[in-house]
Amino acid sequence: MKGWEPVTVGESDTSVYRRGEVFAKCCGPAGVLELRDERDRVEWLAGTGIPGATVVDWVESADGARLMTTAVPGVPGDSLPPAAHVGAAESLGRVLRDLHSLTGCPFERPLSSVVALGEDVVRRNAVNPAFLTDEWRKLKPSELLDQVVAERPYVESVLEPVVCHGDACLPNVFFDPATLEVTGLIDLGRLGIADRYSDLALAVIQLHDEWSADPAPFLSAYGLPDADPRRLEFFRLLDPLTWG
Template sequence: MAADRAGFVVIPAGDGWEPIEVGESATSVYRRGAVFAKCCDVAGVPALEGERDRVAWLAGTGLPGATVVDWLSSSEDGACLLTSAVPGVAGIDLPSWGWLGAMETLGRTLRELHSVPDCPFERPLESVVAAAEDVVRRGAVNPDFLTDEWRERTPESLLAQVVAESPYVASVAEPGVCHGDACLPNVFFDPLTLRVTGFIDVGRLGVADRYSDLALTTIQLYDVWSVDPTPFLTSYGLTDPDRRRLEFYRLLDPLTWG
């Protein structure tokens, strides 16, 4: 791997790597053919190691997705995770004619993910709330992640609502292997069959309340595709969702990025 300034890996060694825009990630991402390279500085190594281990574990479950191709690390420059590309089209780029079928296959596949046994990774609610507390304390909440209604309130008041609701949510939690950021850019589909071809960006994967995934997916379907998410929930096997939990996780998630 190579770096153009001390302490930050910018690109793996070799020619032909093209930079990729990756939204909210704190890493630099490149692609060469069917391989992606995600690179970080020294401070980001523990998180990238965690993502590496999650990619490898998920690949061993039989669910479709990426595989670890290589891992490069340096005590001075940081690290670089190389993974295979997931075939297909990201959900955010899927044409409208496929949305209904995609919702149905996504519901079944997410339910399958949530049911995988013996996951070694955990993402307990108390740790996620603690992360939100840290983001709010640092004044790092991104207003672009909030609804118009939430932007009219202070981050502190939003966090207080989360903390007040946490005991109820914890008392009814249904643990499963959750993606942790189950948004449309992170799930890929075969553009013809509409089957799910894999999940990407699994750095937050771990055992958590299934509603933490369901909340993000349903609000994405509503906001991005402008569709009623009922077919997704029905395919998942949920005909009477807990609206209170959906709203809780929809509010909690944007407070954890920052």
Template structure:
């Protein structure tokens, strides 16, 4: 085992291919040799974000061998928004936190997430027949993944022409934004493997879907605090694109 010492307890949840463990105030993500490059990319993103005004984890150690790699980070205080009951204050805090991330200067971010690259990832997942139906809406499950992909290709030129590039989280879901359970103050963001410069609607589309799925509320109050009336076409486009990239 790559991890030093004993007392590591497995942590369940998340969509990452890594194994996650916790010991006290330290988290560890572990992967085999095939996942080292991806985990190293996440380490670089955690290190970069730690140098900004955005609260999050710090890298404590990096262990690499023929067995794979382990990324050790500090635990971020608070609990995931998904573990808290809906409230206007929590939604407002979520909106403010995401806006703060999106307002980080693009010129300082060394990571990019080009739309063509993300679409290429979706093409690979569809080609391998690896689309997870659990990530699709009831309507989308009735359609062949290749047809869903064709819909994205048809809209790509227009969507790309309207891109509004910011520092995106890449997986802006409720479990990745942490809050103090008593005060509902934002305490930090986690799981940065997909962080990079992209159209802000890539994050906003996931937020809209999460608010509906987890709390059965629309995103109007979120967008009001965030300070933007989003583009419906891009929201729909990125909402469909995301589930095709996990496989």
């Protein structure tokens, strides 16, 4: 795209570009439905008071689609210095609490569909080993999926459906580097009604992996200092099986 700077960070299958304070995500015909879903989620979240981007333009044709959104101010969480980690973790806990308190969300991401997605990725042998821990790499993806399936009845018995981000990783959360307040959530393609632990588990493991940080300040700020370790582990294991 002439005049646009390619953005190479992130795991998106779309091509991403930036020009000034506007981002553009572009996809071919096969990705239009997914990108359209993200557009709808960005528009919905923009009307809730939770900080994030707004839609600038949407172009769709037989060749694919382009979603243009405003840039979110601040810096991504994975770029913050160690001195900022505790304050940012608390801010992250508060914004996820506010997100999970929203009502009227028209999008759903039921556990059954997430597990089915994981089953499909495993069946296609498409699990990315880079997303697995050293311990998990010692097992076959099908064996990891068996652990998920075994724990699923327990998780379903205690489900707490709320509005979830769906990919609550530190690169998807922007912060004001001075105040450490969250300035916006990005990459909303998986936003929808899901179990609150699907967000909490990702945030906790990100704090550990990216910051080597104690998750206690995050969980306390969220309002759940005694989080259920079984549910944290379940969603921590399920997530990497759904990308592929």
